[in-house]
Amino acid sequence: MATVDLVMPKMGESIMEATILKWHKNPGDAVKMDETVLDIATDKVDSEVPSTAEGVISELLFNVNDVVPIGTVIARIKTDVTETVSPAKSQPDAPVQESQPSEVRYKPQAEMQQREYAEPEYRAQKQDASHVNGNRFYSPLVLNIAAQEGVSMVELENIHGTGNEGRVTKRDILQYVTDRRTGKAQSQKPGVQGQQATASQQQGMMIPMNRVEQRESPTQNSQLTTYSGNVEIIEMDRMRKLIADHMVRSKHTSPHVTSFTEADVTNLVMWRDKVKKDFEKREGTKITFTPLFIEAIVRCIKKFPVINSSVDGNNIIVKKDINMGMATALQNGNLIVPVIRNADQLNLVGLTKQVNHLADSARNNKLRPEDIADGTFTLTNVGTFGSLMGTPIINQPQVAILAVGAIKKRPVVIETPHGDSIAIRHMMYLSMSYDHRIIDGSLGATFLTAVANELESFNSNREV
Numbered sequence: 001m002a003t004v005d006l007v008m009p010k011m012g013e014s015i016m017e018a019t020i021l022k023w024h025k026n027p028g029d030a031v032k033m034d035e036t037v038l039d040i041a042t043d044k045v046d047s048e049v050p051s052t053a054e055g056v057i058s059e060l061l062f063n064v065n066d067v068v069p070i071g072t073v074i075a076r077i078k079t080d081v082t083e084t085v086s087p088a089k090s091q092p093d094a095p096v097q098e099s100q101p102s103e104v105r106y107k108p109q110a111e112m113q114q115r116e117y118a119e120p121e122y123r124a125q126k127q128d129a130s131h132v133n134g135n136r137f138y139s140p141l142v143l144n145i146a147a148q149e150g151v152s153m154v155e156l157e158n159i160h161g162t163g164n165e166g167r168v169t170k171r172d173i174l175q176y177v178t179d180r181r182t183g184k185a186q187s188q189k190p191g192v193q194g195q196q197a198t199a200s201q202q203q204g205m206m207i208p209m210n211r212v213e214q215r216e217s218p219t220q221n222s223q224l225t226t227y228s229g230n231v232e233i234i235e236m237d238r239m240r241k242l243i244a245d246h247m248v249r250s251k252h253t254s255p256h257v258t259s260f261t262e263a264d265v266t267n268l269v270m271w272r273d274k275v276k277k278d279f280e281k282r283e284g285t286k287i288t289f290t291p292l293f294i295e296a297i298v299r300c301i302k303k304f305p306v307i308n309s310s311v312d313g314n315n316i317i318v319k320k321d322i323n324m325g326m327a328t329a330l331q332n333g334n335l336i337v338p339v340i341r342n343a344d345q346l347n348l349v350g351l352t353k354q355v356n357h358l359a360d361s362a363r364n365n366k367l368r369p370e371d372i373a374d375g376t377f378t379l380t381n382v383g384t385f386g387s388l389m390g391t392p393i394i395n396q397p398q399v400a401i402l403a404v405g406a407i408k409k410r411p412v413v414i415e416t417p418h419g420d421s422i423a424i425r426h427m428m429y430l431s432m433s434y435d436h437r438i439i440d441g442s443l444g445a446t447f448l449t450a451v452a453n454e455l456e457s458f459n460s461n462r463e464v
Contacts, residue, residue: 004053006037006075008068017069018042019238025057031077038074041238045336045369055079142173144248149177239334250396254435258391259445263452265407266426267460268292275464283349291351293379293404294324296454298344301377304447306438308376310397316438325375325395326355328362329384336362337395339375348464383407389429399435400444402451404428428455 008018021039025031034050059076062068146156159176161168272287279287301308301322309318324343328336338358346354361367377398382390383406390403405428412425430452434444
């Protein structure tokens with residue numbers, strides 16, 4: 001019998017690891033080709049991993065809640081095929097522990113496949129290369145622990161890292177905090193020199209969401225907090241932790257500025273009311289305001305392409321593809337952002353079908369990894385829940401996010417060549433948060449005003 005290695009699949013261009021949520025098969029269970037073996041979760045989406053062969057499960061190499069790098073062997077399947085299939089032939093007989101320690105699980109893939117190393121030898125090798133000159137990278141988890149424990153950047157710079165390329169791991173900083181409490185390590189106050197070092201190293205601390213070393217709460221190793229009064233303690237679920245981490249990192253990464261404007265969307269509202277029944281009958285799906293908003297935003301991005309970009313160090317990466325993210329609230333209250341790829345190449349019917357398909361998939365937990373990847377600009381509709389306006393947080397690594405509020409009827413002054421008048425109009429506030437590193441107030445306000453003008457000039461006689 002041959003053995004086929006089941007590896008952790010690549011779930012997206014920027015995703016480097018995934019968490020095992022549930023095993024559907026146990027050792028000794030039969031499995032068919034493409035049958036689901038386990039459920040996994042990434043920073044972006046939950047997904048099922050199918051079998052790549054038909055046979056019998058011989059080994060499960062990781063446990064539930066283990067975080068596994070992409071490309072790592074996670075299970076082995078015995079088949080009737082005489083030829084052995086193994087993507088990790090460099091170490092065919094390497095012993096694999098049932099559950100590797102967390103410090104091992106976060107090693108790069110090449111190191112993960114060398115499972116026969118001795119931990120002391122490996123640690124010694126990493127200590128030789130632990131000194132890093134210039135900007136030093138820290139994971140958000142390490143930074144969160146440092147902030148909570150009052151560890152300054154000066155102290156972080158002096159911690160001897162045992163991670164890959166000398167990086168400070170969770171274990172390193174927790175050990176430092178423990179040593180400092182017991183007097184084995186001295187706390188250093190960030191003086192003038194430390195403050196200057198902190199400012200000069202901010203860019204070095206900015207890392208993509210998918211490079212987080214671990215998803216466990218930094219408070220797990222802290223002392224138990226007591227609360228007075230009548231309280232209920234609710235632990236965050238996995239997705240809420242990821243959202244919290246993403247939002248905090250966005251605020252640390254981008255200096256946020258928010259601009260506001262309002263738009264008279266009466267023509268748009270009346271047109272939709274007029275065509276929505278025939279549209280649904282003909283296309284088999286409902287037309288909402290979201291595709292109309294996206295259509296206007298896409299036109300304005302064509303005029304102001306820098307809005308559709310990201311920042312990489314001192315470089316501005318202008319994205320030629322317009323991939324529109326639309327923030328979608330789930331039934332459990334969490335938030336996810338499906339992406340409409342190449343939104344500028346779709347007409348209104350195509351946008352409407354994509355919006356409805358992605359929204360339904362999100363609410364039914366059927367989104368694929370590619371459905372939420374590579375967004376370049378995000379729209380969020382805070383008006384869905386009755387808010388007039390909001391100050392949204394940028395969805396990294398994008399540089400802008402636009403929020404639309406509730407549409408309300410209000411008396412408005414109408415200016416005409418023949419004089420002013422007061423009329424009841426459908427009005428809506430728009431707000432946009434943008435990254436002030438590359439988008440100044442003039443560009444941000446000009447773009448937002450352009451979107452409002454697109455909505456106000458909507459042709460109420462247009463054909464779908």
